[in-house]
Amino acid sequence: MTTATTTTDFSAWSHAHLQRVESALQRVLPAPEIAPQRLHQAMRYAVLGGGKRVRPLLAFAAGELADADPERVALAGAAVELIHAYSLVHDDLPCMDDDELRRGRPTCHVEYDEATALLVGDALQSLAFHLLGEFRLTDDLKTQLEMVKLLAAAAGSRGMAGGQAIDLESVGKNLTVPELEFMHIHKTGAIIRASALLGARCGNGLSEKEFSQLDQFAKLIGLAFQVVDDVLDAESSTATLGKTAGKDARNNKPTYVSAIGVARARELAQELRHNALGTLAGFGDRALRLRQLADFIVLRKF
Amino acid sequence: MTTATTTTDFSAWSHAHLQRVESALQRVLPAPEIAPQRLHQAMRYAVLGGGKRVRPLLAFAAGELADADPERVALAGAAVELIHAYSLVHDDLPCMDDDELRRGRPTCHVEYDEATALLVGDALQSLAFHLLGEFRLTDDLKTQLEMVKLLAAAAGSRGMAGGQAIDLESVGKNLTVPELEFMHIHKTGAIIRASALLGARCGNGLSEKEFSQLDQFAKLIGLAFQVVDDVLDAESSTATLGKTAGKDARNNKPTYVSAIGVARARELAQELRHNALGTLAGFGDRALRLRQLADFIVLRKF
Numbered sequence: 225m226t227t228a229t230t231t232t233d234f235s236a237w238s239h240a241h242l243q244r245v246e247s248a249l250q251r252v253l254p255a256p257e258i259a260p261q262r263l264h265q266a267m268r269y270a271v272l273g274g275g276k277r278v279r280p281l282l283a284f285a286a287g288e289l290a291d292a293d294p295e296r297v298a299l300a301g302a303a304v305e306l307i308h309a310y311s312l313v314h315d316d317l318p319c320m321d322d323d324e325l326r327r328g329r330p331t332c333h334v335e336y337d338e339a340t341a342l343l344v345g346d347a348l349q350s351l352a353f354h355l356l357g358e359f360r361l362t363d364d365l366k367t368q369l370e371m372v373k374l375l376a377a378a379a380g381s382r383g384m385a386g387g388q389a390i391d392l393e394s395v396g397k398n399l400t401v402p403e404l405e406f407m408h409i410h411k412t413g414a415i416i417r418a419s420a421l422l423g424a425r426c427g428n429g430l431s432e433k434e435f436s437q438l439d440q441f442a443k444l445i446g447l448a449f450q451v452v453d454d455v456l457d458a459e460s461s462t463a464t465l466g467k468t469a470g471k472d473a474r475n476n477k478p479t480y481v482s483a484i485g486v487a488r489a490r491e492l493a494q495e496l497r498h499n500a501l502g503t504l505a506g507f508g509d510r511a512l513r514l515r516q517l518a519d520f521i522v523l524r525k526f
Numbered sequence: 527m528t529t530a531t532t533t534t535d536f537s538a539w540s541h542a543h544l545q546r547v548e549s550a551l552q553r554v555l556p557a558p559e560i561a562p563q564r565l566h567q568a569m570r571y572a573v574l575g576g577g578k579r580v581r582p583l584l585a586f587a588a589g590e591l592a593d594a595d596p597e598r599v600a601l602a603g604a605a606v607e608l609i610h611a612y613s614l615v616h617d618d619l620p621c622m623d624d625d626e627l628r629r630g631r632p633t634c635h636v637e638y639d640e641a642t643a644l645l646v647g648d649a650l651q652s653l654a655f656h657l658l659g660e661f662r663l664t665d666d667l668k669t670q671l672e673m674v675k676l677l678a679a680a681a682g683s684r685g686m687a688g689g690q691a692i693d694l695e696s697v698g699k700n701l702t703v704p705e706l707e708f709m710h711i712h713k714t715g716a717i718i719r720a721s722a723l724l725g726a727r728c729g730n731g732l733s734e735k736e737f738s739q740l741d742q743f744a745k746l747i748g749l750a751f752q753v754v755d756d757v758l759d760a761e762s763s764t765a766t767l768g769k770t771a772g773k774d775a776r777n778n779k780p781t782y783v784s785a786i787g788v789a790r791a792r793e794l795a796q797e798l799r800h801n802a803l804g805t806l807a808g809f810g811d812r813a814l815r816l817r818q819l820a821d822f823i824v825l826r827k828f
Contacts, residue, residue, distance in 0.1 A: 263691035319640035338621035350682030357675030365667035373659030380652030389565035
């Protein structure tokens with residue numbers, strides 16, 4: 225295997241970049257022996273316990289498009305992953321989805337306790353912004369402040385947290401495909417888009433038009449990610465997923481599968497992938513990793 | 527009553543500045559008719575329901591020391607107050623202090639529901655950083671990024687969230703005064719210090735030495751605030767406080783009153799105030815509002 229940057233092989237590239245983001249996360253998370261120890265241990269448990277790291281990989285792929293330094297993108301990717309990890313910890317709490325399994329292990333509130341899990345999520349969100357305030361991610365400070373705003377908007381009530389609220393309101397309802405789209409564009413889409421945009425903002429190679437094309441790509445691939453998630457939840461085993469399978473149906477949540485069936489959902493994922501790839505047409509070889517990531521997201525088995 | 531800036535009267539000054547921060551909060555909180563409506567209504571309920579706004583007032587008083595534009599300080603104060611409001615919503619949840627009364631009204635999870643209250647806290651934290659990324663608070667962008675870092679550090683696991691974790695671990699224990707100090711320097715002190723420092727960073731009138739004196743003032747007055755809180759919790763009625771009185775004893779939480787008794791706690795608050803005022807000796811009239819605020823904090827009845 226050659227080094228990631230000289231090969232077109234996706235698995236070698238993703239392996240090398242996963243190491244970068246793990247290293248960034250290790251660096252920014254407080255050590256487990258720093259007080260309050262139990263909180264810091266629980267934060268590390270929630271973040272460092274595996275996960276596909278799709279969002280940081282998307283940041284790296286977008287960073288390549290914009291000729292960004294991957295060490296800077298690793299920090300942007302770590303910030304996004306901290307937000308994602310906090311959202312999982314809070315989403316698994318008894319008052320939300322009440323789930324006991326995540327990434328093949330007990331969820332944070334099961335391994336520790338509810339109060340600690342609440343604080344873990346709270347502190348991980350703070351840490352994401354701490355990171356954006358502390359490390360230089362771009363030469364232009366105005367752009368870096370825009371990155372703070374971009375991540376905060378994606379995480380907040382008109383982004384991810386708002387999507388969770390829409391999700392809560394939709395339990396037991398039959399949503400149409402446009403209504404499902406509206407929910408997922410907030411709930412998972414906002415942070416997926418932010419991943420791509422933050423990665424690109426670390427570099428300076430993109431025009432505003434290209435930036436907008438990248439945003440459209442991320443929007444479509446974020447929806448594809450969710451459609452595939454719904455199919456996997458309906459069709460895979462808990463062991464394969466590392467989280468409780470079939471929980472959408474059990475919790476009476478509307479999904480693409482409940483709305484249009486498995487076969488049509490599979491087709492929809494392929495259509496979204498096709499359209500996402502279409503937005504990259506003008507980028508040539510610079511978008512290689514984005515294309516590969518789109519394939520990875522749609523073809524994944526867990 | 528004359529305008530706030532031309533009078534030495536504290537209540538007129540605080541009244542005028544409270545209006546500034548309320549107006550900033552109204553401006554940054556999403557309107558109740560924006561989707562998801564219930565979440566936005568609950569966010570507004572949690573933030574706009576009164577409160578003493580001690581932290582924004584401290585930001586304004588520190589801003590005067592540093593010759594800052596009060597309109598900019600209002601935004602910094604709003605960011606701090608959003609963090610404070612989120613912490614109250616999460617702190618009141620059943621898995622934490624399980625409280626039903628706050629600012630004379632039902633707590634957020636009682637008025638809405640637990641899941642919504644969880645998301646309200648999460649989204650208010652995002653909004654605080656959104657604000658720091660969106661609005662220009664100082665002419666120097668590097669300073670503004672430091673403000674992001676400062677607020678994130680104060681809110682995170684080595685600040686407020688860490689203090690909550692220490693608080694959880696201390697239930698049922700007898701803490702010494704130094705141990706109580708350690709807890710409160712994190713739990714309430716970190717955000718109180720951040721309030722003063724953010725207010726001062728909006729201006730440019732302070733040397734690093736003066737900045738450090740202000741920090742010391744805020745640290746001492748933050749402790750005084752907590753000591754007074756413990757005395758009020760032990761001695762006042764629920765009606766006066768607008769939150770459940772006597773809950774520290776009921777929850778078996780160590781307090782200054784349980785550690786050293788009411789009489790000694792009152793003396794300690796005065797000593798801390800005296801020492802805090804001592805750190806302002808070199809500032810002359812510029813520190814008038816800080817001195818008045820120190821008096822307000824120690825002499826308050828609710």
